[in-house]
Amino acid sequence: MSGRAFDELLAYQRETEALAQVAGRLSWDQETVMPRGAAAQRAEEMGAMEAVLHARRTDPRVGDWLAAAEAPDDRGAAQLRLIRRDHARACAVPADLATALARLTSRAQGVWAEAREMSDFSLFAPVLDEVVRLKREEGAALARGGDVYDALLDGFEPGATAAELQAMFDEMRPRLVALRLRALDGPERAAVQGRFDAAEQMRLAREMAERFGYDFTRGRVDQAVHPFSSGSGDDVRITTRTAPDDPFNCLYSTIHEVGHACYEQGIDRALHMTPAGHGVSMGVHESQSRIYENQLGRSRAFCHFLYGRMRDTFGEIGVADEEAFYATVNRLHRGYIRTEADEVQYNLHVMLRFDLERALIAGDLQVADLEAAWNDRFADDFGYPVDRAANGVLQDVHWSVGLFGYFPTYALGNVYAGCLHAALRRAVPDLDAHLAEGEPGAATAWLRENVQRHGGLYAPREVIARACGAGPTAGPLLDYLDGKFGALYPA
Amino acid sequence: MSGRAFDELLAYQRETEALAQVAGRLSWDQETVMPRGAAAQRAEEMGAMEAVLHARRTDPRVGDWLAAAEAPDDRGAAQLRLIRRDHARACAVPADLATALARLTSRAQGVWAEAREMSDFSLFAPVLDEVVRLKREEGAALARGGDVYDALLDGFEPGATAAELQAMFDEMRPRLVALRLRALDGPERAAVQGRFDAAEQMRLAREMAERFGYDFTRGRVDQAVHPFSSGSGDDVRITTRTAPDDPFNCLYSTIHEVGHACYEQGIDRALHMTPAGHGVSMGVHESQSRIYENQLGRSRAFCHFLYGRMRDTFGEIGVADEEAFYATVNRLHRGYIRTEADEVQYNLHVMLRFDLERALIAGDLQVADLEAAWNDRFADDFGYPVDRAANGVLQDVHWSVGLFGYFPTYALGNVYAGCLHAALRRAVPDLDAHLAEGEPGAATAWLRENVQRHGGLYAPREVIARACGAGPTAGPLLDYLDGKFGALYPA
Numbered sequence: 001m002s003g004r005a006f007d008e009l010l011a012y013q014r015e016t017e018a019l020a021q022v023a024g025r026l027s028w029d030q031e032t033v034m035p036r037g038a039a040a041q042r043a044e045e046m047g048a049m050e051a052v053l054h055a056r057r058t059d060p061r062v063g064d065w066l067a068a069a070e071a072p073d074d075r076g077a078a079q080l081r082l083i084r085r086d087h088a089r090a091c092a093v094p095a096d097l098a099t100a101l102a103r104l105t106s107r108a109q110g111v112w113a114e115a116r117e118m119s120d121f122s123l124f125a126p127v128l129d130e131v132v133r134l135k136r137e138e139g140a141a142l143a144r145g146g147d148v149y150d151a152l153l154d155g156f157e158p159g160a161t162a163a164e165l166q167a168m169f170d171e172m173r174p175r176l177v178a179l180r181l182r183a184l185d186g187p188e189r190a191a192v193q194g195r196f197d198a199a200e201q202m203r204l205a206r207e208m209a210e211r212f213g214y215d216f217t218r219g220r221v222d223q224a225v226h227p228f229s230s231g232s233g234d235d236v237r238i239t240t241r242t243a244p245d246d247p248f249n250c251l252y253s254t255i256h257e258v259g260h261a262c263y264e265q266g267i268d269r270a271l272h273m274t275p276a277g278h279g280v281s282m283g284v285h286e287s288q289s290r291i292y293e294n295q296l297g298r299s300r301a302f303c304h305f306l307y308g309r310m311r312d313t314f315g316e317i318g319v320a321d322e323e324a325f326y327a328t329v330n331r332l333h334r335g336y337i338r339t340e341a342d343e344v345q346y347n348l349h350v351m352l353r354f355d356l357e358r359a360l361i362a363g364d365l366q367v368a369d370l371e372a373a374w375n376d377r378f379a380d381d382f383g384y385p386v387d388r389a390a391n392g393v394l395q396d397v398h399w400s401v402g403l404f405g406y407f408p409t410y411a412l413g414n415v416y417a418g419c420l421h422a423a424l425r426r427a428v429p430d431l432d433a434h435l436a437e438g439e440p441g442a443a444t445a446w447l448r449e450n451v452q453r454h455g456g457l458y459a460p461r462e463v464i465a466r467a468c469g470a471g472p473t474a475g476p477l478l479d480y481l482d483g484k485f486g487a488l489y490p491a
Numbered sequence: 492m493s494g495r496a497f498d499e500l501l502a503y504q505r506e507t508e509a510l511a512q513v514a515g516r517l518s519w520d521q522e523t524v525m526p527r528g529a530a531a532q533r534a535e536e537m538g539a540m541e542a543v544l545h546a547r548r549t550d551p552r553v554g555d556w557l558a559a560a561e562a563p564d565d566r567g568a569a570q571l572r573l574i575r576r577d578h579a580r581a582c583a584v585p586a587d588l589a590t591a592l593a594r595l596t597s598r599a600q601g602v603w604a605e606a607r608e609m610s611d612f613s614l615f616a617p618v619l620d621e622v623v624r625l626k627r628e629e630g631a632a633l634a635r636g637g638d639v640y641d642a643l644l645d646g647f648e649p650g651a652t653a654a655e656l657q658a659m660f661d662e663m664r665p666r667l668v669a670l671r672l673r674a675l676d677g678p679e680r681a682a683v684q685g686r687f688d689a690a691e692q693m694r695l696a697r698e699m700a701e702r703f704g705y706d707f708t709r710g711r712v713d714q715a716v717h718p719f720s721s722g723s724g725d726d727v728r729i730t731t732r733t734a735p736d737d738p739f740n741c742l743y744s745t746i747h748e749v750g751h752a753c754y755e756q757g758i759d760r761a762l763h764m765t766p767a768g769h770g771v772s773m774g775v776h777e778s779q780s781r782i783y784e785n786q787l788g789r790s791r792a793f794c795h796f797l798y799g800r801m802r803d804t805f806g807e808i809g810v811a812d813e814e815a816f817y818a819t820v821n822r823l824h825r826g827y828i829r830t831e832a833d834e835v836q837y838n839l840h841v842m843l844r845f846d847l848e849r850a851l852i853a854g855d856l857q858v859a860d861l862e863a864a865w866n867d868r869f870a871d872d873f874g875y876p877v878d879r880a881a882n883g884v885l886q887d888v889h890w891s892v893g894l895f896g897y898f899p900t901y902a903l904g905n906v907y908a909g910c911l912h913a914a915l916r917r918a919v920p921d922l923d924a925h926l927a928e929g930e931p932g933a934a935t936a937w938l939r940e941n942v943q944r945h946g947g948l949y950a951p952r953e954v955i956a957r958a959c960g961a962g963p964t965a966g967p968l969l970d971y972l973d974g975k976f977g978a979l980y981p982a
Contacts, residue, residue, distance in 0.1 A: 015542065022517060041725040049513060234526075235532055273535060
């Protein structure tokens with residue numbers, strides 16, 4: 001009887017997974033190939049898919065099956081845990097609140113885009129105020145008496161708490177600031193110079209994707225306004241973009257998204273189309289994209305290889321030699337924008353948002369005061385004032401679409417990547433020799449074996465602990481950053 | 492109360508329409524951009540979408556709403572008619588039969604592809620036998636005591652009967668055969684000569700799409716193995732293909748699909764995402780694609796314009812002059828394949844299939860005897876024997892996926908196109924002057940006004956009757972073919 005309930009539940013869930021994949025494909029379509037006149041119709045199509053998915057997630061039969069089901073083994077138990085969690089979260093939020101949030105955030109995203117275009121926060125503030133209010137309601141419904149922000153965070157990083165992240169960030173902050181100050185004390189190093197043909201950039205990007213293990217028979221690379229990875233199982237697609245004066249944007253966006261995609265492609269085939277058939281959390285996902293992009297892709301050894309390929313492809317690129325190339329790829333630089341920040345300062349951007357969004361959800365900060373709070377904090381952390389709202393409080397889409405609790409997972413991903421990188425170097429001592437040949441396969445194979453194949457079977461911290469032999473701490477990342485940037489920017 | 496039932500039903504139906512659009516987009520994706528390794532997963536995704544759609548179509552609430560609903564006006568009455576019809580058809584087929592058919596035809600399509608590859612009908616016969624058996628069951632369930640084949644036909648051409656089509660085809664057959672015999676009496680005219688750059692073909696095809704009124708802000712043109720049109724409302728996409736030695740394949744496939752797409756794009760915006768928001772039948776759909784492709788696109792006047800554009804684009808194309816170009820575009824030629832047939836012989840291909848599939852469904856012909864029956868009939872109709880099964884009974888995908896009753900709508904579309912063309916010429920007497928300038932806008936505007944904008948509001952025959960002042964007959968098509976090909980192939 002209980003075995004039958006388990007089988008029925010998993011079969012039902014498999015259909016839900018298939019439908020969720022369809023919804024994901026629809027988003028991919030929207031960002032890459034959709035005719036622009038189709039936007040309103042597409043919103044209706046997405047809304048209908050979301051309604052179907054929400055109805056399935058909250059279906060009372062799921063509760064009945066969960067009550068009756070008995071897992072045949074550990075994997076089955078993990079599947080039940082994931083379904084139970086998803087069902088509980090979906091059922092906790094009243095249907096009218098979920099609908100109101102979906103409608104509001106759909107509208108708010110448009111308002112945000114316009115406000116950013118005009119660089120005028122006052123246009124966005126009223127709707128953001130509503131979003132914050134509804135997210136607090138949603139968080140309270142999910143928290144069931146616990147911490148509201150933690151309940152939202154848990155949606156992206158199961159098991160994480162703000163207190164634990166706060167402690168981690170408190171440890172990171174002074175060492176990051178010290179590195180930043182030392183690097184930006186003198187004149188900034190120049191970026192690469194030249195015009196870089198878009199088709200050649202894409203060709204090189206596809207080559208890098210292949211080198212880093214992306215399986216093109218189960219995915220594709222397209223151009224879009226924002227780089228992203230989408231889909232699970234046998235259809236995992238990525239996008240990238242090209243800028244004529246900056247080939248690194250395309251190359252490293254591609255390697256970053258390849259990290260996300262390889263995580264999904266690397267999951268044990270037996271888990272495909274099951275609740276455990278996806279990356280387990282945003283933080284672990286980001287650890288894969290970051291380690292591919294930074295610890296591997298921007299390493300001294302890989303830069304040796306890439307420098308040669310860049311010169312083969314583009315000829316003279318305005319960089320004196322290999323050493324200068326490595327320094328350029330890894331230069332620390334001033335800037336307002338998180339997504340353009342370097343390895344060191346990126347985490348400072350995240351901490352700023354983490355503190356502000358917690359204060360908003362707690363009610364300690366009002367939306368009316370958000371822009372001033374942002375500007376003060378930015379000046380404190382980065383040493384120069386924000387020049388305009390579009391470069392400050394309006395730069396990220398996240399809050400407009402209700403993503404509160406998402407930002408800290410970016411920095412957590414860096415911390416995880418630091419831990420994994422240290423363990424990887426111990427496991428593959430001659431890694432640099434491979435990287436210098438343009439062959440990251442020894443690294444990606446280790447990541448697949450120790451992280452990716454597990455999908456959602458283990459909790460995020462457990463994934464890192466199993467791979468590294470110890471739970472995640474900020475130490476390895478900070479040591480890596482000190483070592484790398486200390487050498488690049490000697491005192 | 493009854494007004495509320497109507498509103499609730501229409502709102503429910505609107506969501507169903509949105510989900511059906513999503514399923515259609517998924518098929519487009521599969522034929523154009525899907526990574527090849529994703530096929531099995533995609534089958535599962537499509538199956539999940541079909542299950543959702545089937546559950547909605549047979550939902551008992553739809554029956555309750557239909558019983559209670561009162562239409563506010565004629566349009567509302569038409570919507571109710573369409574929903575009632577769809578609900579009744581969906582409910583008539585037992586769920587286990589629908590599932591068995593979906594599974595079987597999914598498998599049969601693969602078997603057919605392999606059998607065609609090997610050109611061996613015996614590989615396909617066993618599974619086709621099962622398909623025929625289940626389609627007879629399905630037809631019987633739909634017919635509720637009426638004619639089984641008519642019940643299947645009704646799914647593609649509401650209101651049409653085999654008897655009526657038979658009478659129409661009996662009238663067409665001798666005049667088509669006479670034209671064919673006269674044209675193919677002497678040596679065949681040559682096709683166009685040369686190698687034609689694929690990118691230039693696509694550029695010219697896109698120009699033609701635009702000239703024929705395709706709205707690129709609400710659609711896109713891609714390359715695929717088979718040309719098709721997909722989607723409704725504000726997202727109607729088409730595909731085409733290029734052959735290096737035959738630019739007409741690409742150009743006329745594009746204009747054909749543009750006809751289908753313009754029908755969907757031309758539907759009154761107020762009908763979008765409603766049951767009446769699609770072309771009303773396969774026959775009327777084909778009338779639009781055919782009149783764009785043949786009566787307009789292959790007209791003497793448009794060929795004048797196209798000849799100039801072809802020479803601008805490709806230089807010398809191995810055709811002596813404009814007159815020879817027109818004769819080449821419209822040459823009648825021997826061949827085994829329906830989709831490559833000319834305007835005259837295409838209908839003979841359809842009639843062959845119509846007679847054979849009716850006999851299969853009636854039980855008068857066994858699958859074991861199908862190949863011999865095909866070959867005999869082909870030799871009778873075309874005057875030469877089929878050389879191999881891949882060029883004969885295995886050439887079309889339709890039967891493998893259970894499309895019985897679909898073929899005759901191709902010829903019916905030609906008949907409708909003949910009627911519409913005669914009415915169009917009366918309404919726009921100076922049409923040739925526009926076509927010679929490469930401007931079919933006067934024709935497409937007339938078709939939009941008189942056919943396309945109505946969507947599914949009127950029954951197929953009524954659409955033609957309203958546009959032409961009289962119900963459809965084969966006379967106008969036959970007169971058009973006699974006039975055109977009689978002049979091209981004088982006795």
